[in-house]
Amino acid sequence: MEYVFTLKYQLADDDCDHEQIVERLFEAGCDDATVGVGQPGRIALAFRRESPDAWSAIHTALHDVKRAIASARLVEAGPDFVGLTDVADVAGVSRQNMRKLMLAHPSQFPLPVHEGNPTVWHLSDVLVWLANRGAYSISSDLIDVAKSTKQVNLAKEAREIEPKFNRQLLALVA
Incomplete structure (x- = not known):
């Protein structure tokens, strides 16, 4: 593959x-x-x-x-960090459609990595959410790549955590 x-x-x-x-x-x-x-x-x-x-x-x-x-x-x-336009392109819908989905399902739509201008998500989180809704044809290969790149980016950032804060932070962010 x-x-x-x-x-x-x-x-x-x-x-x-x-x-x-x-x-x-x-x-x-x-x-x-x-x-x-x-x-x-x-x-x-x-x-x-x-x-x-x-x-x-x-x-x-x-x-x-x-x-x-x-x-x-x-x-x-x-691919990992994306805005709504990026996700819309992958899902084959308009940015407006993605925004409507996000606003219509505020407690279910994946949490962003950064909320602001622009708001950014992990691509894999949004693709999995869309795929689970059943109305979107999302490539499982793309989901696998996005999940893997997300893990690489998370591991890269995790090495920056001070050891003395690690356990305390893990308990609070779960």
């Missing part, structure tokens, strides 16, 4: 030769990724990876990138 996802990284100051980076990525097994280097000090890899499951595809890609660019720091795995 082919899985489509993106990994975005921050590069170390001394690792800025993009041609060399692309070559190292290719040699490390990232020949199934399109590499973007538009923003200074950043790199994005859009993968189309064959694998038995979404998690294996993402896990091996993370490993391959780390092997090629050991100093790179993961910024974000995607």
